[in-house]
Amino acid sequence: MIPRLRSLFDPFIIALLCTVVLASLLPARGQWAGVAEGAADAGIVLLFFLHGAKLSREAIWQGARNWRVQIATLLVTFGVFPLLGLGFSALPLLSAPLAAGLLFLTLLPSTVQSSIAFTAIARGNVAAAVCAASFSNLVGIFLTPLLVALLMGATTGGISLASVEAIVLQLLLPFIIGHLLRPWIGGFVTRHKSILSLVDRGSILLVVYSAFGAAVVEGIWHRVSVDDLLLLTLICLLLLGLVLGLTAALGRVLNLPRGDAAVLLFCGSKKSLASGVPMAGVLFPAAQVGMVLLPVMLFHQLQLIACALIAGRMGRRALAAEGLEPGPHIRQ
Template identity: 75%
Template sequence: MIRRIASLLDPFLMALIATVVLASLLPARGAFVPIVGAAADAGIVLLFFLHGAKLSREAIWEGARNWKLHLAVLAATFVLFPLLGLACGALPFLPAEFAAGLLFLTLLPSTVQSSIAFTAIARGNVAAAVCAASFSNLAGIFVTPALVALLLGGATGGFSWASAQTIVLQLLLPFMAGHLLRPWIGGFVTRNKAWLGKVDRGSILLVVYSAFGAAVVEGLWQRVPPLGLLVLALVCLALLAIVLGATWWLARAMKLPREDAVVLLFCGSKKSLASGVPMAGVLFPAASVGIVLLPVMIFHQLQLIACALIAPRLGRQAES
């Protein structure tokens, strides 16, 4: 039993936790603050450049054919989730900072790698999962900042021209540059997927260290007691359970083929940590990024554990 639980733990999340511990014990101070901040900004630019380079144009055109499924995934990601996020914000026992973090979580695009992997394990439509996850991430570049500005304008300090300029320079332009250069660098990206993945994760860890370090200096752990973390985890678990049930019900209501229903279940119920970390670094004040990312990190692990339990069962049902 212990081995099975350990196998469900995401090694990357363990690295994230270690980074949070490091930032809590040794946050950047004094002259190191601008150095770490500049490195984190560079990491965000590199991260979105690689996101753009990985996005296959063929997958975009091929996926446009199954528009019914992709619209359902986008609706779950950018309509159902945000509505639930607003409902979470109305919970009387939830602090305002946690409510803002949960709402930000619900505005993020879906994951790519894990959605595709779990769809394959469940014997779903893998090609459609690739397209649905790619569409979600492409839409998230534009939709997530717009929804944050609309629904979280106060938490971000207001959406000004400077904020829009930062989004364009750190998120949109690197993403477009990576995608436009894909015909020349796509082969390199594919051949070196393993170590580029480490660069990808390293950039996220750097942003997390910068964000949590700034939050710790501002008194993060004095504002977040252990009981508060437990309540936050329970709310994230309830949110995940509702979305998993809703996407499976929606697939049946739409009378989707079983293989496409699996895609909607896994792509429509996930939120991307890889997109959430750098976006939070751009969209929120430095002192509040750490606490905003807590729900994202907790939900990330819960979704992996839940889908790791569901996918093999669906796969066995398909085989039988």
């Protein structure tokens, strides 16, 4: 399937939309809301445990060697993006909750799977993409909560002792335990990637159901109009276009090889839904999480479509330069 269609009909995207619809029609109420929230918390712990188990130390050491690409990617992800987020969220266009969600989006780490996949399609440096995406997520576990505290303190009510405890117990500790157990469970994780991916994504869907259910009970769809969604889409498109242009220009300024420039383009311009959903569940009040996640989910879909188109074009050009015929995964 061509990249654009694969992005549009990604089963996980469809499952995510269905979960939002289910939470809108049948939100958990009363004692079931507590059950859903408890299941979501367990899902967050499992999610970060798996992230820790999947991250190899070899990727960390290899990433440290390719320092120009790694530093450039981190600067865009946690420097340029937040500055743009501050600018866009300050515009008197969106409601305060959606503006907060837009700013939160820009504080997240990069994606892993799709960044690597698009780098491969573009015939870029896949090994460097693995390192850059892994580094971004590793740093994001520590840096994203810190940036939220610094830039969104008024929105979140500040990072309380309870929030710090939740970050440690639900994010950091499971990640560290998973990584420490990698010598014993790493082989199992590698052999059962498809099954663990289902567990990984199922955890995200649990958090989304719990978050949107709480938001629906609080009246989210009475506060968000069609005009709000259209405006949010336009802003996300503009944000994505700016970052794609900046990462492409930065690759030329740094005189990066074509393969490394592709890594900067795809890893630097992406934001992780897989990290954003559980982090929002920990960092924001339950009733606020649904509104915060709307920009994250919307941007996630837009970045998949845009990067699929760009990666396919870059891959065809690379093959043409090598005098080769594009394969079925690149030809459109």
